[in-house]
Amino acid sequence: VVLLGYVFSRTPEQLMVARALHGLTASILTPGAFAILGDAAPAGKRARVMGLSGAFIAVAAMIGPLTAGLLRDRQGSDAVFLLSAGLMLVTTLLLWRWNRSQPLKTVEPREAQSSGVSIGVLWRRPQLATSYLSALALTVGLGVLVTHFPAVMAERAESSARTGLGFTAFAAVAMIGMASPLSRVSARYGRLGPIVAGLSLVAAGMAI
Secondary structure, three states: OHHHHHHHOOOHHHHHHHHHHHHHHHHHHHHHHHHHHHHHOOHHHHHHHHHHHHHHHHHHHHHHHHHHHHHHHHHOHHHHHHHHHHHHHHHHHHHHHHHHHOOOOOOOHHHHHHOOOOHHHHHHOHHHHHHHHHHHHHHHHHHHHHHHHHHHHHHOOOOHHHHHHHHHHHHHHHHHHHHOHHHHHHHHHOOHHHHHHHHHHHHHHHHO
16 A cells, blocks of 8 residues: 555655655564564574575565666556555465464563563673664665665666666675575674674675
8 A cells, every 4th residue: 555655646745655654564564574584493593594585585676676677667657666566465465365374473472571672681782782783784774775876877877777787786696695505604603703794895885
């Protein structure tokens, strides 16, 4: 429904409302999906499972921007959002049917209460602080890339398909990394080294 809001937006204010609602729905959907992955994965294989899930996300990131760019060049922006909304609807119906036959694991209230994280707990546990701050830095970096890269391409009079191809190249390398044995490095040698190396390489990529 929110994706259809982009189609019907006619002013910057309406577009901002649609964007805000899109962000709200994504903030509800994404943690739930990753929580299911965490619950379903064996304790010793969570890094591998998260790596594979990231690879699936990268596949979508490879297909999505290129498809959207080609579709926008040929049919306009509305067609991109209509296609996205249709895909979301189909996925919703499939998950609804699947969930009726295989209920998702539910967390007991006592378990959920004991797993709560407050700001005070965050700073008393350096590992939590490391993971949250790393995720924040990575997300800000990706946000800058997603916003600025299309603007640079537009300044150079490149097509939307060409811009999408740039995102596809980005996602292809990410998929190779997350689906390869590199995804198991953190489980074998510790988390801090890969995090530091990853953030450093992201910084170098942005500078280049």
